Amino acid sequence: MPLASPLRRTALNSVHRAMGAKMVEFGGWDMPVQYAGIIAEHMTVRQKVGLFDIGHMGKIEIRGPQAALLTDFVTTNAVAKLRTGQAHYSGLLYENGGFVDDILVHKVAEDDYFLCVNASNQEKDFEHIRAHNRFDATVELTSDRYSQLAIQGPQARATLQKLTPVDLRAIKYYWFADGDVCGVPARIAHTGYTGEDGFEIYFPPTEAESIWTRVLEAGAEFDIKPCGLGARNTLRLEAAMVLYGHEIDASISPLEAGLAWIVKFDKGEFIGREALLQQKESGVTRKLTGFEMTGRPIARDGYEIHWNGAAGWVTSGSPAPALNRNIGLCYLPVEFARPGVAIQVVVRGQPADAMTVETPFYKRAK
Amino acid sequence: MYPENFRYSKEHEWVLVEGGIGTIGITDHAQQELGDIVYVDLPKPGTRVEQGRSLGSVESVKAVSDVYAPVSGEVTEINPALADAPEKLNADPHGAAWLVKIRLSAPDELPQLMSAADYQTYIGAEK
Numbered sequence: 001m002p003l004a005s006p007l008r009r010t011a012l013n014s015v016h017r018a019m020g021a022k023m024v025e026f027g028g029w030d031m032p033v034q035y036a037g038i039i040a041e042h043m044t045v046r047q048k049v050g051l052f053d054i055g056h057m058g059k060i061e062i063r064g065p066q067a068a069l070l071t072d073f074v075t076t077n078a079v080a081k082l083r084t085g086q087a088h089y090s091g092l093l094y095e096n097g098g099f100v101d102d103i104l105v106h107k108v109a110e111d112d113y114f115l116c117v118n119a120s121n122q123e124k125d126f127e128h129i130r131a132h133n134r135f136d137a138t139v140e141l142t143s144d145r146y147s148q149l150a151i152q153g154p155q156a157r158a159t160l161q162k163l164t165p166v167d168l169r170a171i172k173y174y175w176f177a178d179g180d181v182c183g184v185p186a187r188i189a190h191t192g193y194t195g196e197d198g199f200e201i202y203f204p205p206t207e208a209e210s211i212w213t214r215v216l217e218a219g220a221e222f223d224i225k226p227c228g229l230g231a232r233n234t235l236r237l238e239a240a241m242v243l244y245g246h247e248i249d250a251s252i253s254p255l256e257a258g259l260a261w262i263v264k265f266d267k268g269e270f271i272g273r274e275a276l277l278q279q280k281e282s283g284v285t286r287k288l289t290g291f292e293m294t295g296r297p298i299a300r301d302g303y304e305i306h307w308n309g310a311a312g313w314v315t316s317g318s319p320a321p322a323l324n325r326n327i328g329l330c331y332l333p334v335e336f337a338r339p340g341v342a343i344q345v346v347v348r349g350q351p352a353d354a355m356t357v358e359t360p361f362y363k364r365a366k
Numbered sequence: 367m368y369p370e371n372f373r374y375s376k377e378h379e380w381v382l383v384e385g386g387i388g389t390i391g392i393t394d395h396a397q398q399e400l401g402d403i404v405y406v407d408l409p410k411p412g413t414r415v416e417q418g419r420s421l422g423s424v425e426s427v428k429a430v431s432d433v434y435a436p437v438s439g440e441v442t443e444i445n446p447a448l449a450d451a452p453e454k455l456n457a458d459p460h461g462a463a464w465l466v467k468i469r470l471s472a473p474d475e476l477p478q479l480m481s482a483a484d485y486q487t488y489i490g491a492e493k
Contacts, residue, residue, distance in 0.1 A: 022401070038427040039402045230401065230428050298405055298425050319404045319427055348407075348423065348430070 010055030011147050011208035021228060027120030027245075029056040032228040041231035042321040045194050046362075049153035049219050050227035054200070055208065058122025058143045060115040066135035071113045074129050074271055075105060076254060078264040082107040087174050087189060090262055092117075092125055093272030097253040097279060101125045102244055104191060106176055114187070116148075116200075118244045132271060147208040151215060152198030152235075155222035160199050162218040163211075164188065168199070182207070182214045193232065195239025195362055238320050240290055240329065240359035246301060247288055247315045247329055255279055256331070258288045258359075286312065287337035290359035291345075293326035297352040299345045305330050306344040306351055312336075314345060320361055327361050328354075367394060368486055369460055373479035375436040376488065380460065381468075383476065388437050391464040392424060392455065395489045400426040403455040406448040408466055413441045415468065417475050422465065424455065437475050439468040 007030040016023065021032035032053065034041060044050045062071050072079035077090035084107050092100040101121040106114040117125045126141040133139055151160050157168045166179035166188055176189035186203040203211060216224055233243070242248050248257050253276060255263070263276060289312075293299060299317030304310055317328030328345070336343070339358045344351040372380040378396035381388045397403065405425040415421045415435040422433045444466050447454060454463040470476075480488060 022399075033428070034401055037402045234427060296405060297407075298430065300430060319425075321427065 008056070010053055011205035012053045012055060012212055015209055015212060016053065016226075019226060021226070024229070026056070026229055027118070029119055031056060032226075034228040034230045035226050038228070038230035038234060039321045041225055041227040042234050044223065044225040045153045045196055045227060045231065045235055046322045047154065048222045049151065049155035049159050049224045050194075050231065051212070051215050051219065051224055052150040052152065052227050052232055053147075053208075053212070054150050054232075055147045055205065056119035057148050058117040058119055058125065058141070059146050059202070060117060060122070060126055060129065061140045061142050062113040062115065062129070062137055063140075064111055064135070064137035067111045067113050067137045070129070070133055070135040070137040070139070071105060071115075072267065072270065073135070074132050075103070076263045076270060076272065077105065078267040079105065079107070079113070080267065081264075084109055085175055085177065087176055087191060088262075091254050091259065091272075092128060093254070093270075093276075094250060095271060095275060097255075097272045097275035098250040099244065099248045099252060099254070099257075100128050100250070102242060102248060102259075104189075106187075106189065108178075121244060145204065146202045147205040147211075148200060148202050149212065149215065150192055150194075150198060150200045151219075152192050152194040152196050154197060155219065155224070156196070156198040159215065159219040159222060159224060160188070160201070163214055182211050184211065193241055194235035195241070195360060196235070196364055233316075234318055234321055237316050237318055237327065237329070238322055238360065238362035240361060242288070242329075243316060253279055253284070256284045256286055256288065284334055286331045287334050288315070289330055289332045289337045289356050290339075290361060291328050291330055291343060291354045291356045292361075293328070293345065294353035294355060296326075297345070297347040297350075298326045299328040299330075299347065299352075299354065304346040305332060306346060307332070307336055307341070311343070317345075322362055325361075329359070332356070368482040370482050372460070372482060373436070373476055374482065374485035374488075375434065375479055377434045377436075378489075379434060379436045381436045381476075381479065383437075383470065383473070386470055386473075387442065388439065388468045388470050389464050390421075390436060390466050390468060392433060392459055393485070394459050397456050397459045400424060400429075400431060402427045403452045406452045406455065406465070408444045408448070409441050411441050411443060414471075415439065415441060417472070424452075433465060435468070436479055437468060437470055437472070439471045441466050442469050443467040
């Protein structure tokens with residue numbers, strides 16, 4: 001009999017187990033990696049609709065008269081440009097320009113910001129923000145108050161619309177509305193991490209089982225499937241979205257990761273600004289680049305890239321189920337970090353041919 | 367589920383010995399754990415393999431896993447069907463999706479492997 005598991009669980013843990021999900025440890029959490037199979041789940045999201053439990057994601061709430069100033073100071077994107085009900089992707093950086101985390105910032109009110117952060121970074125993020133709070137604002141780690149589901153795919157809106165009086169067509173991409181789902185107060189955000197249209201909803205964990213079940217019932221006519229973290233990873237990789245611990249970490253800056261668009265130098269002071277300005281002036285030496293394998297071998301995270309000797313490393317590599325190719329992201333010296341460069345990935349000791357390509361690998365038809 | 371005439375390794379390979387030739391595959395438990403299999407890398411015929419050493423690899427969407435030789439010997443044949451249809455390993459791991467055939471060089475290794483009953487106890491305990 002094993003000792004009590006130290007892994008953390010979402011409110012849906014027993015539901016996943018009862019549904020036969022394969023569970024894995026992910027960043028300290030016991031999470032479903034797959035139900036029926038990664039490929040089937042991936043294709044369901046590309047073609048129909050999939051449901052993900054992402055209740056492990058952290059939530060941090062910044063409130064008070066100077067909540068906007070604090071949020072703006074600790075993140076790279078321009079908080080002053082956010083309208084109430086709007087969200088944006090942003091970076092939480094160290095002074096040296098490396099990532100503490102990548103996050104979503106939702107503006108709930110002038111004095112109220114709701115941050116969705118990576119599960120395994122939440123305590124670190126919270127301490128980081130608190131340590132820089134020289135403003136009239138409060139910072140709370142409120143992850144335990146929320147369950148979070150992602151409903152993703154071309155039929156996501158039709159599925160969710162059955163369960164809420166909120167007009168989902170009125171919520172623009174990267175906007176959100178507070179309303180109700182299945183009669184439960186919920187935050188409904190038009191966001192996602194799959195490269196497909198979809199929504200992420202936040203609500204009290206006590207309602208998780210009933211809402212999970214109701215979403216599956218509502219999506220049944222579209223062949224909705226529960227999806228695990230395996231498909232979540234292949235979907236985000238096809239869309240060339242970064243994952244903390246892979247494409248970004250404390251040693252990587254947004255300029256290197258191709259995320260200059262979330263860095264707003266003109267907004268004023270923020271943590272990491274000086275380091276990034278210096279890096280911008282001197283130029284980055286390495287850049288995140290997409291590649292495709294030429295033959296059958298599959299690149300995996302951590303494999304070396306060669307180009308006349310060691311040149312870089314693979315940050316994420318996988319078969320791309322919707323593209324029928326083997327793809328990956330890697331860091332390369334900036335002089336090779338453009339499409340059309342022949343490189344080699346060292347796959348289990350053997351160099352295998354690959355070619356750098358434009359990202360994202362997959363782009364949905366609008 | 368687990369044929370009585372196979373022997374099983376702790377690394378989840380099976381071997382069926384007939385006339386000095388061992389047919390080798392991965393177990394149903396292994397394919398379940400791996401998930402969707404998308405690539406199988408096998409040695410060329412003529413390669414000498416040693417018990418417990420890697421003889422190739424099986425890749426799922428999620429990860430790459432070594433396949434270890436359950437017995438020592440020389441590879442005489444590889445399953446040609448798997449190059450274009452690696453997903454057969456998910457469907458029929460104990461049958462059509464065998465990996466390689468090996469001419470055994472040390473048949474005395476066989477008793478070290480598990481019976482079907484022992485293997486089922488083993489994977490039950492592993493869970």
